Amino acid sequence: MSAVDPIWKEIREDFPALSELTYLNSAATGPLPRPVTEAANRFYGELAKGGDTHWDAWRQRAEEVRAKVAAFVNAEADEIAFVPNTSTGMNIIVDLLGASGAVLSDELEFPSVTLPWIHRGIPVHVVPAIEGVLRIESFQAGYSPRAATIAISHVQFSNGCRQDLAAFGQIKSGRNLVVCGSQSLGAFPVDVKATDIDALATAGHKWLCAGYGAGFVYVSRRLIDAHPPRTVGWLSVEDPFSFDNRQVRLLPSARRFELGCPSFAPIFALGAAVEYLSKIGIERIAERVLYLNEYLTFRLQRKGLNVLSPGGENRSAQTLCEVPDPPAAAAFLREKGILVTPKPEGVRIATHFFNSEEEVESAVRALVEYVQVHSHP
Numbered sequence: 001m002s003a004v005d006p007i008w009k010e011i012r013e014d015f016p017a018l019s020e021l022t023y024l025n026s027a028a029t030g031p032l033p034r035p036v037t038e039a040a041n042r043f044y045g046e047l048a049k050g051g052d053t054h055w056d057a058w059r060q061r062a063e064e065v066r067a068k069v070a071a072f073v074n075a076e077a078d079e080i081a082f083v084p085n086t087s088t089g090m091n092i093i094v095d096l097l098g099a100s101g102a103v104l105s106d107e108l109e110f111p112s113v114t115l116p117w118i119h120r121g122i123p124v125h126v127v128p129a130i131e132g133v134l135r136i137e138s139f140q141a142g143y144s145p146r147a148a149t150i151a152i153s154h155v156q157f158s159n160g161c162r163q164d165l166a167a168f169g170q171i172k173s174g175r176n177l178v179v180c181g182s183q184s185l186g187a188f189p190v191d192v193k194a195t196d197i198d199a200l201a202t203a204g205h206k207w208l209c210a211g212y213g214a215g216f217v218y219v220s221r222r223l224i225d226a227h228p229p230r231t232v233g234w235l236s237v238e239d240p241f242s243f244d245n246r247q248v249r250l251l252p253s254a255r256r257f258e259l260g261c262p263s264f265a266p267i268f269a270l271g272a273a274v275e276y277l278s279k280i281g282i283e284r285i286a287e288r289v290l291y292l293n294e295y296l297t298f299r300l301q302r303k304g305l306n307v308l309s310p311g312g313e314n315r316s317a318q319t320l321c322e323v324p325d326p327p328a329a330a331a332f333l334r335e336k337g338i339l340v341t342p343k344p345e346g347v348r349i350a351t352h353f354f355n356s357e358e359e360v361e362s363a364v365r366a367l368v369e370y371v372q373v374h375s376h377p
């Protein structure tokens with residue numbers, strides 16, 4: 001299956017949203033493929049008909065999802081906890097690592113990567129971007145402010161700048177490496193072991209196409225063993241059904257971070273999404289999204305529009321295109337059924353694997369028209 005294989009056309013039929021919309025907005029929220037909706041609906045059907053008769057089966061199914069999610073990022077199942085969103089995962093990580101000291105992050109970050117540290121009074125040093133690019137040298141020990149932890153997004157929400165996680169793993173030099181995968185997981189492969197990531201938090205509702213509430217956090221075995229969690233619930237312990245009110249015997253796995261009864265529907269949606277993406281193949285998806293992104297960038301530039309996202313090694317599946325009055329531009333496109341996100345400098349266009357060259361063309365046409373209308377009202 002190559003980046004231009006006809007199979008990509010067939011895949012579109014799995015996404016009901018695509019018959020209604022030109023959906024170039026997975027960087028905000030990904031539409032659901034049918035198997036994901038079916039997994040969540042199946043759970044609600046079982047709950048509606050049987051109450052908690054399926055509790056044991058659901059618990060078992062959740063563990064199967066945990067194993068699939070772990071394989072997706074090359075972690076151990078014991079290192080994965082289900083969380084509703086990035087912010088929850090990041091707070092779990094910060095509770096484990098905050099006492100270690102200052103953090104090195106950067107100015108392109110989405111705030112869920114930085115605020116949980118700042119809120120706890122932990123200094124966060126902000127690396128500047130140079131022409132929209134975060135350079136690995138800026139994070140190198142000796143060239144950057146001293147820090148116990150590097151906290152970065154794999155792909156930046158602001159301009160799509162993609163980092164080479166393997167390079168970060170190589171230069172971390174005794175520091176913890178914490179990664180936000182919300183703008184990359186589902187579009188690009190991540191291997192937490194090969195890249196020496198200590199902890200990773202992600203939402204499920206963007207490129208993973210799993211819907212809201214379907215995030216997860218990876219915490220390496222080393223960190224689980226080294227630091228007790230700040231928060232626990234009744235299911236964080238070894239034998240929850242002994243209902244022991246006198247002592248906390250923590251589970252040895254990342255399940256200790258999950259507070260109370262599981263959110264089964266989003267967990268099953270996440271499992272179906274990871275299975276769906278894995279069947280296509282994450283390497284193939286990465287090839288496809290990069291191809292579509294390059295195609296979009298080329299077409300925009302040919303029409304004289306300015307692309308603010310970095311290319312080359314830092315290219316991702318997001319393109320920030322400079323336009324006057326970005327909210328008006330996004331509204332103009334929306335009128336035509338084309339969904340993108342307004343940003344301060346322009347509109348962010350996200351090309352996921354299910355998007356087509358025709359959709360890219362119609363977005364380019366609409367932007368050209370918008371710029372003409374805007375400059376000669």
Ligand SMILES: Cc1ncc(COP(=O)(O)O)c(C=O)c1O
Nearest residue numbers: 085086087110112153157182203
């Ligand atoms: C890099 C990044 N992290 C996290 C989020 C979302 O955070 P949360 O999952 O906590 O809502 C976004 C966008 O919404 C994002 O772009």
